Amino acid sequence: MRIGFIGVGKMASAIITGLKTTEHDLIISGASLARSQEIAEQLNVSFAQSHQDLIDQSDIIILGIKPQLFEAVLSPLTFKQPVISMAAGITLDRLGQLTNPELPLIRIMPNINAQLLASTTAISTNDKVTPDLLDLTKEICNSFGTTFEIAEKDFDTFTALAGSSPAYIALFIEALAKAGVKNGFPKSLALNIVAQTVQSTAQTIWSGPDSPHELIDKICSPGGTTIAGLMELERLGLTHATSSAIDKTIEKAKNL
Ligand SMILES: NC(=O)c1ccc[n+]([C@@H]2O[C@H](COP(=O)([O-])OP(=O)(O)OC[C@H]3O[C@@H](n4cnc5c(N)ncnc54)[C@H](OP(=O)(O)O)[C@@H]3O)[C@@H](O)[C@H]2O)c1
Structure with a gap:
């Protein structure tokens, strides 16, 4: 499975450290091509030429950008695969408006202890997510800690x-x-x-x-x-x- 990251700061880097203990293939796209190259070298993963190039070659996308950037970064892009967001305050409905509501969409909430592979992470999904995709998401989250499946209404708490x-x-x-x-x-x-x-x-x-x-x-x-x-x-x-x-x-x- 090829997992693509758009935006790789503190949290996505910590998650990548966990995912590197799995078999999954990882690719990233940062704020610019130069940043993508720099981060990819630091984390020893591949990088894409652009966000759309990353989307076109990934099986699942993880968004590691700040919530304030969602609209500007996501609006020009066309998604075709499941999307995972870790952004505080971005609901599954909002994520659907910014990507495609027909896609399987997943909200996760990790914490900074992901850097020790000890995050306490919440997961909530829309109704397009199959049991197999839910299992894959749990496997991804368990690679950097433990996982709680919760109702979306409880996400802010x-x-x-x-x-x-x-x-x-x-x-x-x-x-x-x-x-x-x-x-x-x-x-x-x-x-x-x-x-x-x-x-x-x-x-x-x-x-x-x-x-x-x-x-x-x-x-x-x-x-x-x-x-x-x-x-x-x-x-x-x-x-x-x-x-x-x-x-x-x-x-x-x-x-x-
Ligand atoms: N930090 C936490 O404890 C925590 C906990 C739970 C959830 N989260 C969520 O995790 C997400 C990331 O937070 P963070 O703390 O990791 O923030 P961060 O360290 O600031 O990472 C954000 C990354 O996005 C990159 N970026 C900026 N513009 C971009 C663009 N146009 N395209 C692609 N990448 C771009 C930044 O690149 P540059 O480095 O080049 O500026 C930076 O590396 C947020 O949605 C936040 O709500 C964070």
């Missing part, structure tokens, strides 16, 4: 919880590390301690049996240090601030 949240989690890690620096730790040491703790806490919650609440109860001894810090975090509104940030993310995705 997924985008907030999995696409954007690595930035929010990074902010929390940075804040904890800064607090370590304030109390005398070198930044690199504080970051190392915090990042490892976040990773193993996520692993503990993920592998069970404790829910986050049960874990919190286990750590907070009566009258102890952790409950003092926890009450301060809630006094300052951590849960409310987080929920409000997710609402803003969803609102922005709906208005892109």
Whole structure:
């Protein structure tokens, strides 16, 4: 299967790293012929002479351009094969208007952890996608992480919880590390301690049996240090601030 990428930035490059572990043949087309050549050399894949040339020789197309560029880039092109979009806020209906609504169309939402082949990726499809094509899409997405098939109406929420949240989690890690620096730790040491703790806490919650609440109860001894810090975090509104940030993310995705 020949998979063609239009637009190869941070996310498409990460996906290509995963796909290179599969048998699929990869070809790209970037912002210009010179950029295509440069990126193809970096990633060790083929490049096409133009976007239409890429479309004419690919079995499936993955769009790696920014949502704001969709109209300008896609309008002059004629698609004949399944198209996968990873763009935040571009619905399957909109993708159909910009390509061809009769084609099998797939929306995916990866996250930046694709660069470690550990993305949490959502998939939603239009009704032209056959079970075999859905399986192929899952195989593509599983090459750079794990895959969740979700209803399209939930895409913006997924985008907030999995696409954007690595930035929010990074902010929390940075804040904890800064607090370590304030109390005398070198930044690199504080970051190392915090990042490892976040990773193993996520692993503990993920592998069970404790829910986050049960874990919190286990750590907070009566009258102890952790409950003092926890009450301060809630006094300052951590849960409310987080929920409000997710609402803003969803609102922005709906208005892109
Ligand atoms: N980054 C994330 O965490 C994330 C998460 C989920 C979904 N996404 C989605 O992934 C898509 C790409 O995001 P990104 O973060 O990878 O952005 P990015 O790094 O800016 O990549 C976009 C790429 O598009 C290229 N480009 C610009 N104009 C083009 C044209 N006319 N034809 C072909 N390529 C063109 C750019 O080329 P130059 O390098 O030459 O400018 C750049 O390499 C977006 O739709 C975004 O919504 C991203």
